[in-house]
Amino acid sequence: AQTVTQSQPEMSVQEAETVTLSCTYDTSENNYYLFWYKQPPSRQMILVIRQEAYKQQNATENRFSVNFQKAAKSFSLKISDSQLGDTAMYFCAFTDTSGTYKYIFGTGTRLKVLA
């Protein structure tokens, strides 16, 4: 069965600093997609960044970047120049390309950015 593990329930970072959130997954598939979603206190689920497994280049979206290690099945999120608005719950998610596109979510990491 496919699983997604986020081993850091809570983290904090000083404003303007860099923080890395960890995510590991388990699958026997070769092609799949990985995502990071942000859930601020408003509870809206916001897509932060996505990675396609067949692409070796790590995805980047402004201050957000990932470190995708396919062999290690690791997909960490790096937030640079942290801002107060980055305070949120972050979920890592996996989906394969079988056709159902079921998403498997991790348990989340609650990030607090400190002023």
Next chain:
Amino acid sequence: EAQVTQNPRYLITVTGKKLTVTCSQNMNHEYMSWYRQDPGLGLRQIYYSMNVEVTDKGDVPEGYKVSRKEKRNFPLILESPSPNQTSLYFCASRGLGTGSSGYTFGSGTRLTVV
């Protein structure tokens, strides 16, 4: 504006009283899905639908029903709610062949069953 609309945003009900949470999307998406979010468990899929009249169970379907009579709507029905169904519920949708673009989520429904 492209969006997934869920209603209500908050709901408190009593055990056994049937309820429906509505979900509608305006993006002509084929795939729609319901998730529940619980502390320490992340989001778990309840049901999903790949198109009109095509639905299937997710990981935690017990106690829930869905229907997909129209492409835009995917209501979640709790025939006899119980306190263990107290949770935060999300509806989500995405288009066919857009697996890499991610689901678009509704704003969530906080359900409390007393």
